[in-house]
Amino acid sequence: MTQQQADFNQGLIDFLQASPSPAHAVNTMVRELEAAGFSELNESEAWQLQPGQGYWLVRGGRSIIAFRLGEQPVFDAGVRMIGAHTDSPCLKVKPNAELLHQGYLQLGVEVYGGVLMHPWFDRDLSLAGQIYFRNEAGKLQTALIDVKKPIAVIPSLAIHLNREANKNSEINAQLHLPPVLGLDASADTDANGKPNPSLVLREWLATWLRKAGHNVAEVIDYDLCFYDTQPPALVGLEQEFISSARLDNLLSCYTGLQALLSSKQPAATSLLVCNDHEEVGSSSATGAEGPFLESVLRRLSGDEQEYQRMMARSLLISADNAHAIHPNYADKHDENHGPKINAGPVIKVNANQRYATSSETSALFRHFCDLAKVPYQHFVVRSDMGCGSTIGPVAATKLGVRVVDVGAPQWSMHSIRETAGTKDAWYLGQALQAFFCEWDGD
Incomplete structure (x- = not known):
């Protein structure tokens, strides 16, 4: 080279x-x-x-x-x-995405394009895309967001619970792909006794934008996709390949x-x-x-x-x-x-x-x-x-x-x-x- x-x-x-x-x-x-x-x-x-x-x-x-x-x-x-x-091809976040299952906070996703699904499991995932928000003056604005740090994972099912995994493992996009973001904190409440707003995706996004310097009153909509945080790399004994x-x-x-x-x-x-x-x-x-x-x-x-x-x-x-x-x-x-x-x-x-x-x-x-x-x-x-x-x-x-x-x-x-x-x-x-x-x- x-x-x-x-x-x-x-x-x-x-x-x-x-x-x-x-x-x-x-x-x-x-x-x-x-x-x-x-x-x-x-x-x-x-x-x-x-x-x-x-x-x-x-x-x-x-x-x-x-x-x-x-x-x-x-x-x-x-x-x-x-x-x-x-x-x-990727996994896009649905409009009403929050899911609470078995004590875990997840986000519902929609498959975009012809995704090869199996490689998405057990990856360190982050979020990126466009956000539309209203500022304190009531004006609709847009901004890009790239969280960069890993905030989610789609865990595989252990082979002990699916002995046929290496022969035939069907993935149901609705049931098996929602990424896990953390533990369900719905029992936590604010000073007014309301559920912790950190569970609400739009509020979490608004907080992220404010930290980035945006004047945000309310997040109105978004176009967000999950992505793998592993950076691109040159691969091979002589670096013949680029992997990304x-x-x-x-x-x-x-x-x-x-x-x-x-x-x-x-x-x-x-x-x-x-x-x-x-x-x-x-x-x-x-x-x-x-x-x-x-x-x-x-x-x-x-x-x-x-x-x-x-x-x-x-x-x-x-x-x-x-x-x-x-x-x-x-x-x-x-x-x-x-x-x-x-x-x-x-x-x-x-x-x-x-x-x-x-x-x-x-x-x-x-x-x-x-x-x-x-x-x-x-x-x-x-x-x-x-x-x-x-x-x-x-x-x-x-x-x-x-x-x-x-x-x-x-x-x-x-x-x-x-x-x-x-x-x-x-x-x-x-x-x-x-x-x-x-x-x-x-």
Whole structure:
């Protein structure tokens, strides 16, 4: 691993650690964009854009579009786009979450996305996300919260009480996943004889916000998820692997952001979109199936004819991690399409359009890899297995734009802790930079 690769991976580790929720990921990206001189745009205001300048805008606090306007008109040069997603499968806290069972305080959770449930047991869990509160003046405000310290655990059932656990252990999300936060203190009362308010989640959150310097009268609502407090780490005898939560798909968000920041004076407009809600189908105002990206592109193009000309010259790289071949389950892959870790980004192909890659867009991405002097691989699911999907087909259908679906190979997708290669994020980043900075459009 070269020093450049080591520095890149440390940046990725810092980004993962700072981004326990989609809202935190967006906030972390905004800080980097601001430091690089990008300016904020507001969807409700008129835009006055200057070639060569970078801009960003956020929708819902959890989806972001950032772009650098090129020197050439968009209807002549098109837009070079990278798409990723900010969300990861997790356990989200329900609105009326408090549960008191057998003398323990728990919180009810809802499974978000296709969670691999077993690895969530016996982890040191914390909470992060968005909170909406009313201040003392009666104004509704929002803030991010990251508790950071371990405050909960989902204990496994001892094998003595479930002798078939290693053969067949079904998890009921309603009954078996509520994390334990502590002992039931409901017998404690305040000076007025009322139950101790520390048991009420909203009051606990309000206290946390006040300690963080916010003027909080009442917490109104929240979007909170549990996460594993174990930090990202380099793993392996030669540190060949990076192990972390949320590699799917914050790795792609980070590599796409670094590629955009590298495009200093582009001839064509370079754009990064990181949507929320990919893990649950993308059908939302902030998801890839919503109008966020299309509305920005239409504002960049002007009238309808210029928009259509722009889209015909544009390309979107949908970056979302791919399934690396597992040494213990190699039969789960097609024998000629099993991507290996640290062997380069993966071009994802599916004849039934679960991925939007075509032979044209696959050839283009190979060209970007050749320009960057990095290897590449292919993934095609076994013909007797179902195939996952990502934002690529959604964007292709909605926008009519050319799309290639790619991603860094990883193990343990949708687990609470995933593993990728220390070279692959770098390889992907180099290919994306070549797309933005070196490709002449032909």
